Amino acid sequence: MRQRYLALLSMFASLPAMALTFQTRLENIEWKVEGDKFECRLIQPITDFGSGAFVRRAGEQAVFRLNAYNSMMGEGSATLLAAAAPWQPGRGDINLGAVRINRGHVLFNSSQAQAGSLVRGLLEGRSPLVRHYSSSGGLSEVRLLPVKFRQAYGDYEACTAKLLPKNFEQVRQTQIGFPGGGIELDAQARINLQVMVDYMKADPTVNHVTLDGHSDNTGNRLTNRDLSRRRALAVMDYFKENGLQESQITLRFHGEQYPLVRNSSAANRAKNRRVSVRLDRTPEPEKTAPAASVINPASVS
Structure with missing residues (x-):
């Protein structure tokens, strides 16, 4: 009996850690465009996680930013990929290199070259994918989907056309x-x-x-x-x-x-x-609070 128990423990220990995947359901996918003359953002909310966003400031090319409400990813390095869709047989994922996961709501900003590759991948039906292994071997993945991307990207380009030439x-x-x-x-x-x-x-x-x-x-x-x-x-x-x-x-x-x-x-x-x-x-001068009214106790009957 003891030998069977030890064998079961050995089997479970050899299994890979469970992967934790964040991805919005297909029917709920949306892309939002926000911006002004200073910055344009193309955002996909990610259910129970946060959002992925392409952010372009005036005078610069876009970067890809991963935002989290309460990230379960630890600090460290992650891999950024332009992942092939399951309905694209024969196409492998494109490894775009490492990104550094930080604390706080903004987990990372990609390089401009990585963001450009992600945009080209989305236009081809690929998914931005962030893959992170914890120190204990646990796997976390965050995936954006290319659904409805092309139309939103047109609106995003219209926003970037109005950016100032410099920040x-x-x-x-x-x-x-x-x-x-x-x-x-x-x-x-x-x-x-x-x-x-x-x-x-x-x-x-x-x-x-x-x-x-x-x-x-x-x-x-x-x-x-x-x-x-x-x-x-x-x-x-x-x-x-x-x-x-x-x-x-x-x-x-x-x-x-x-x-x-x-x-x-x-x-x-x-x-x-x-x-x-x-x-x-030049900072605006601080507004002084109005003087408090003083009541003379002697005048109160």
């Missing part, structure tokens, strides 16, 4: 060059400034500009300081012509004091003739 991190700091040595804005400078102006118009929380004018070391210090001031003024005038108030602009000028590169060649001196532009969000 805040990309547009926040820009060097406006004066390679010819003068104080006039050239065509490239106007293009770069217009991108910043368009962003500020779309995001009213970005409401302050700091301008730092610079020169090379060709002239004397007084001349260089004046050149850097007039270049900064030219940039300030462009912002004012496009709706900014002078109170939103801080203007500084430094002459040759802070070169970007050494003034050791004509090309380097051209780089140093510039205005550094920085956009900032």
Whole structure:
């Protein structure tokens, strides 16, 4: 009897750990498109888990993001696949490499290349699949289905077509060059400034500009300081012509004091003739609470 019991224990110990799979039922599959000028999201909710989403920010390509309400996956590495559908005989899964599972609601953001491969796979009927083995050998899988994807993807592309050309991190700091040595804005400078102006118009929380004018070391210090001031003024005038108030602009000028590169060649001196532009969000002043009403006890009958 003891030998049979030990044999049963050995058999169960040799069985693989039960796989835990999260997948929405076919009849309940939906794709949702959300977004604005700053970010577009193409989302499939996953029953009892969270959601998978393609997220594209302005100025960037999309990434794939896995969100969880309360993830049963532990931290560590998982495999991302573009899995073939059961009704596609002869087609194997495509291994897109590893992703790092983190704590919190956002388990991971894929690379842009991985997200591009997942989109192409969905258009071919493949499923994004995340496969994770725990330290104890347990298997967890999260799968999205390609049902209704093509139509939703069209709506998502319409959203991405309206994204701004750059996001805040990309547009926040820009060097406006004066390679010819003068104080006039050239065509490239106007293009770069217009991108910043368009962003500020779309995001009213970005409401302050700091301008730092610079020169090379060709002239004397007084001349260089004046050149850097007039270049900064030219940039300030462009912002004012496009709706900014002078109170939103801080203007500084430094002459040759802070070169970007050494003034050791004509090309380097051209780089140093510039205005550094920085956009900032100025926090709104805190609202003070109204003073509490004070009742004079003597006046209460």
